[in-house]
Amino acid sequence: MRKLNLLSLLMAGFLALSVFSCSSEEDEVTPPPTQEELQEQTRIALAATSDSIFNAVVESDWKLVEFVPSAEMLAAKDGDQIGPNTFANTKILRATAAEPFDMTMSFNKEGDVYAISVDIPAEGDDLYDLVLNYQNTLYPDFADWGILVFPQTELVAEVKEVLAGSFAKDDVEVGDTSDPDTGEITIDVKQYDVTNLSYEDMLLNYTKVIEGNSDRVFFIEEGQLIMETTDNIYGTGTSHYVFKKAE
Numbered sequence: 001m002r003k004l005n006l007l008s009l010l011m012a013g014f015l016a017l018s019v020f021s022c023s024s025e026e027d028e029v030t031p032p033p034t035q036e037e038l039q040e041q042t043r044i045a046l047a048a049t050s051d052s053i054f055n056a057v058v059e060s061d062w063k064l065v066e067f068v069p070s071a072e073m074l075a076a077k078d079g080d081q082i083g084p085n086t087f088a089n090t091k092i093l094r095a096t097a098a099e100p101f102d103m104t105m106s107f108n109k110e111g112d113v114y115a116i117s118v119d120i121p122a123e124g125d126d127l128y129d130l131v132l133n134y135q136n137t138l139y140p141d142f143a144d145w146g147i148l149v150f151p152q153t154e155l156v157a158e159v160k161e162v163l164a165g166s167f168a169k170d171d172v173e174v175g176d177t178s179d180p181d182t183g184e185i186t187i188d189v190k191q192y193d194v195t196n197l198s199y200e201d202m203l204l205n206y207t208k209v210i211e212g213n214s215d216r217v218f219f220i221e222e223g224q225l226i227m228e229t230t231d232n233i234y235g236t237g238t239s240h241y242v243f244k245k246a247e
Contacts, residue, residue: 039199040199042199042202043198043199043202046194046202046203046206047194047195047197047202047206049206050192050194050207051191053207053209053217053218053219054191054192054209054210054217056219056225057107057209057217057225058107058109058114058189059107060246061104061105061245061246062105062106062225062243062244062245062246063102063103063104063105063243063244063245063246064095064098064099064103064105064162064163064241064242064243065224065242065244066095066099066241066242067091067092067095067096067162067239067240067241067242068239068240068241068242069088069091069092069239070237070238070239071237072237073088073091073092073239074088074092076088076089076233077089077092087233088233090138093137093138094138094158094159094162095162095241096137097133097134097137097138097159098134098159098162098163100130100133101120101122101130101159102120102121102122103118103120103159103160103163104118104119104121104246105117105118105163105164105243106118106119107189110188112190113188113189113190114188114190115187115188116164116167116185116187116188116189117184117185118160118163118164118185120156120159120160127152127156128148128152131148131152131155131159132146132147132148134155134159135148135149135150135155151180152183153180153181153182153183154180154183156183157178157179157180157182157183157184157185158178160178160183160184160185161177161178161185164177164185164187165177165187166215166227166228166229166241167187167189167210167213167227168187168213169210169211169212169213170212170213170214171212189210189211189213190210190211190212191209191210191211192205192208192209192210192211192212192213193211194206194208194209214230215227215228215229215230215238216228222244223244223245224242224243224244225242225243225244225245226240226241226242226243227240227241227243228240229241
């Protein structure tokens with residue numbers, strides 16, 4: 001009888017210990033995150049993605065692949081060449097005429113901003129011929145003259161703006177992004193700080209990585225950089241520039 005009581009006591013103790021252990025494990029189970037917690041996790045992750053996009057842009061050198069106009073801009077280009085249609089035609093022509101220059105765009109850190117520089121490898125007569133062809137493409141009435149009608153540095157600055165202009169602030173004035181006397185770009189970019197954006201604003205703006213520029217910046221699978229450009233002239237369509245890393 002004593003053995004039976006002892007056995008019963010041991011069994012009861014074992015069961016009590018098991019129940020306590022299971023109860024403790026249940027108490028330690030982490031409850032599923034709330035919607036607010038999930039949104040905060042997403043917000044933090046997108047802020048990190050935004051930071052990565054900006055760093056990837058400024059830490060590399062880039063070459064222009066192509067300019068892809070919006071459907072609305074293409075329609076304007078094919079319309080009568082007056083008013084806004086002239087702008088569409090000129091913007092598309094400039095991008096095409098700039099491709100032979102084989103330019104490279106770099107970002108040089110100066111304090112908390114990055115100054116954009118654009119290098120054209122051609123020099124001397126080779127550069128002159130490129131600029132002359134560019135002028136004749138944009139202004140075919142001068143093609144028969146066989147000389148530059150506009151200052152070479154002014155046209156060089158214009159060509160460089162094709163590569164770098166989309167990175168400028170939205171409110172930049174015409175002529176403030178380059179120096180026609182030197183042919184150099186005068187564009188500085190600063191990272192847009194998204195860390196304090198709300199969840200909803202983060203979803204909309206995490207790819208807008210340049211302060212003062214409302215266009216999106218992102219990468220596609222081939223590692224090419226996409227820089228959108230809007231001008232509010234041709235409706236809601238968005239054009240974009242495609243860049244690839246310089247080798």
